[in-house]
Amino acid sequence: MNSRVSGQCSYTILPALVMKTCSKLSELTLTKCISVHLFRISFVLILCMLIWLLQVITWSKDINFQPPIPGLQQCEYSNTRNQSKFTMLSVSSEDSRLTIFTPSEEDDFTSKSQCVPLMCLRKSSPICVYDPKTTDIYVSKDIVKTGCYERPTVRAFIEVMETDPTFVLLDLGCNIGAFTITAAAHGFTVVGMDPVQRNLQLLTKSLCLGRLQQNVTLLWNAVSDIRGTAYYKVNKGNVGGTNVRISNQKSREIDMDHTAEAILLNDLMEFKVFDSRPVFIKMDIEGSEYRALFGGKRFLSAVDVRYLLMEWRFYRTKTWAKSLIPFLEKLHFEPYSGDDFRKRLNPRVSATWPDNVLWKRIRLTRV
DSSP states (O other): OHHHHHHHTOTTHHHHHHHHHHTTSOHHHHHHHHHHHHHHHHHHHHHHHHHHHHHHHHHHHHHTOOOOOOOGGGGOOOHHHHTTTTOOBSSOTTTOSOOBOOOOSOOHHHHTOEEEEEOSSSSOEEEEEOOTTTTBTTHHHHHHHHSOSSHHHHHHHHHHHTTOTTOEEEEETOTTOHHHHHHHHTTOEEEEEOSOHHHHHHHHHHHHHTTOGGGEEEEOEEEESSOEEEEEEEETTEEEEEEEEEESSOOTTSOGGGEEEEEEGGGGGGBGGGTTSOEEEEEOSTTOHHHHHHTTHHHHHHSOEEEEEEEOTTTSSSTHHHHHHHHHHHTTEEEEESSOTTOBOOGGGGGGOOSEEEEEESOOOOO
């Protein structure tokens, strides 16, 4: 912002232009010419400074944005409330494999968390983050520093969503909610899933602060190609890089506080919202995307999934790409750059693809 203003109101270029304009005039006329031009320059500079000051004031108000903060119990996610609008289950909650996240009260962890404005696009909303210096030096740090995480991708993602207001975002690996909150703030229905309970606690508080909880359902699950118990260990300094492994047997060596139930993508068909509305899937599950996709063929075939945004950096040199690419192509998906959704990617050189890849569906073949 400052560089653009200084470029438009240069203190060196404008005087040079004045002298060039007035250099061929007589002395009297020259004095008058310079006076007129200097007055104009002063007016332009003052105007630029006022515009810059207004931008700074507006920016400062956004940074210090403090919305009304209801008690977390007022934003409590009860099963009844979550199922009352967009996300009715086709089975009873007792028979469902899905774990709808329902925090009962604000604990010491969330009460001390830092909450800042998420300003990826024109509509900002609060987001609660981890300590950006020690606990989460990537996602939380970028959000605190710049107001967003992966801004080009988020911007392109919202542009696609806005082509159809009935889109539903399925955010697999929602983390602290950069995509979930942005989509909800723009009025879209979101189903977010994450196995890390603290991520969901922070995200719940963010949704409460932004009064967006009516748009979002959060699931405390992992997604894979088998059902079972998901064990995870949070990476020091990089919560978003948490790896998950699935087992059908419980181990005494595992901290049971770091577990979640693993489900199949097919199990999400219990949500009635997926029966009739277009779906945008965003997957960020640290190299487990291929397992989730292979375990979700029925969901991908039956549901109107039009876009699939996933991390690709794990697949550049892995043999999984050789089976994942034809799997998605058979489901009529084509690869595009995650930074520029108009740029088609060549499947023959997948090792050179960017970190994020968007799969666009050409047509839907229902099973």
